Amino acid sequence: MPLIRSLCRAYLLGILLANIGWAATPVSHRIWSLKEGLPQATVLALHQDRTGYLWVGTEAGLARFDGIRFKVFDRRNTPAMTSDFVQSFAESPDGTLWFGTAGGGLHSIANGSVQRFPDPGKILGGRIYALLSASDGSLWVGSERGLLQIRNNRILRIQDQKRFPDTPIYSIVESGRNSIWFASYGEGVGHWQNGTMSRWDKRQGLADDKAIFLRAEKDSSAIWIGTYDGALQILDGDRLQTITPPQKSSGKPENRGIWAIATLSQPLSWPGLAKGRQTLVGSFGRGLGVVENSHLQFLEEPTIPQAVWALLEDREGNVWMGSAEGLHQFRNQPFAMLTEKDGLPANLVLALWEDRLGNLFFSTTSGL
Secondary structure (H helix, E strand, C coil): CHHHHHHHHHHHHHHHCCCCCHHHCCEEEEEECHHHCCCCCCEEEEEECCCCCEEEEECCEEEEECCCCEEEECCCCCCCCCCCCEEEEEECCCCCEEEEEECCCEEEEECCEEEECCCCCCCCCCEEEEEEECCCCCEEEEECCEEEEEECCEEEECCCCCCCCCCCEEEEEECCCCEEEEEEECCEEEEEECCEEEEECHHHCCCCCEEEEEEECCCCCCEEEEECCCCEEEEECCEEEEEECCCCCCCCCCCCCEEEEEECCCCCCCCCCCCCCCEEEEEECCEEEEEECCEEEECCCCCCCCEEEEEEECCCCCEEEEECCEEEEEEECCCCCCCHHHCCCCCCEEEEEECCCCCEEEEECCEC
């Protein structure tokens, strides 16, 4: 039977490669880049919409991926787009997809039509680093001009000028209804709730005031914090836990930042790691890391680029990674074990051979 042959090949290949390291992992790794239809190789942002499409933001256009092919939106085929540099996403309750650009402001796409959000006073600014569709229906915007909110098509400036004087906002998350957290580059982490603003910086134990990425846990009040200097911390209530401190500088301006964080609903079977709760970390300069039991370990694998900008776990449990070298997908690969109970003469398989018809022959300690 073809299915049995496929299962046998997968299992026996795993046995034969068991001592090779990464090649033996049950984690499947696929890469899409320019030749597969991606508009540009640097993937900055990822979003799965309610219908299942994967949206990909690159430096040279927006792409919608259906698992087989990419549909590209850029200035050449979409007149409403004023910039091809797409770096943030959010989806409204009505299914409208919002995306932020570098230099072109805020755009939306609904029913296949792209529109640029009107900003005649340039309140939003041209560089939209972060977007959040909040539980109350409002859209939060992090830009070069700070923290803003769009409600009923009106732009409201939220940022506290005393605590956060016109600093860029790189990340926004919601933890509980109307509890908004944001990463301010240079002023730490801010929290807004019911009109009250508070701030965490080095004076409160933050490792680095150049906060660039936040991730809110779904099942707790914990907030993951990534910084430009490579520090990774967890803020839970008034307690700050440091997973890794800022990375030492060589004296030159360097970007060692944590630009993406994703806690997985199901662990990936990476070599050398347990199958407990995993949080993936995307870094510039160190690639992809995995946090298990409060320990961060970066994966040493030549096919994983050193610059990772975006991470997403989709509804099927696939993990998508945006990097400087294309779009990557990781998923657990199912393996089947065949033993004497399944008809093998013995459990110890010494050799195997496949004939031209696809039949597999096994040599065991008790015969063929």
